[in-house]
Amino acid sequence: DGGITQSPKYLFRKEGQNVTLSCEQNLNHDAMYWYRQDPGQGLRLIYYSQIVNDFQKGDIAEGYSVSREKKESFPLTVTSAQKNPTAFYLCASREYGYTFGSGTRLTVV
Amino acid sequence: DQQVKQNSPSLSVQEGRISILNCDYTNSMFDYFLWYKKYPAEGPTFLISISSIKDKNEDGRFTVFLNKSAKHLSLHIVPSQPGDSAVYFCAASPAGGTSYGKLTFGQGTILTVHP
Numbered sequence: 001d002g003g004i005t006q007s008p009k010y011l012f013r014k015e016g017q018n019v020t021l022s023c024e025q026n027l028n029h030d031a032m033y034w035y036r037q038d039p040g041q042g043l044r045l046i047y048y049s050q051i052v053n054d055f056q057k058g059d060i061a062e063g064y065s066v067s068r069e070k071k072e073s074f075p076l077t078v079t080s081a082q083k084n085p086t087a088f089y090l091c092a093s094r095e096y097g098y099t100f101g102s103g104t105r106l107t108v109v
Numbered sequence: 110d111q112q113v114k115q116n117s118p119s120l121s122v123q124e125g126r127i128s129i130l131n132c133d134y135t136n137s138m139f140d141y142f143l144w145y146k147k148y149p150a151e152g153p154t155f156l157i158s159i160s161s162i163k164d165k166n167e168d169g170r171f172t173v174f175l176n177k178s179a180k181h182l183s184l185h186i187v188p189s190q191p192g193d194s195a196v197y198f199c200a201a202s203p204a205g206g207t208s209y210g211k212l213t214f215g216q217g218t219i220l221t222v223h224p
Contacts, residue, residue, distance in 0.1 A: 004152075009150075031210055033211075033212075035214075040118065040216055040217075041216055042113075042115075042198060042214040042215050042216040042217050043153070043198065043200075043212075043214040044214070045211065045212070045213075048210075048211065050210075058211075088150075090152055090153070092152070094210050097155055097158075098143075098153075098155065098212065100152030100153050100154070101152050102150070102151050102152050103150065103151065103152055105150065
């Protein structure tokens, strides 16, 4: 079955620590995206990548970093510089339409 | 600057009646619009879309209407079913250029369909 896998589903980290969220797709899509969902704010774009070894900042990139070394993988690192990291993070890939992963709930304590 | 707005945080309807979810946008470069449905702790799933060259698109119980002059679109669900209860997101995308494929989402509307 083709799809997007985000892991883990739930993640807890101490304040000040960096954490990396995994996103893997086997759909052979070139474009991949990271969104953040907060209550009452919809989905906001963090970073996106149109092709391997290339990525652009989205609307709320501060405090985040990404890499795109392989077509299948687009990991997101939430750094200690991100002031409000607790959120639900969604990864997506696109060919003609978007396919979303099931998300990772990050809680910083 | 919220370029896509869903001004109703929630909507409650009776099973069998019509649900109407609304969405407004401000960016004239948007020309492709989508609706997604989302359950808690899951990713959004695509429902229906519409291109700016059309004013209506229908798929089963779901119809999306686009009013370009008013920069407004709406999703009609008829008849509504309890399984339709979820968060509905409106999203918009520009036609091309470096922003091609980037989706801008509204805040979402929580739909509750009562049996």
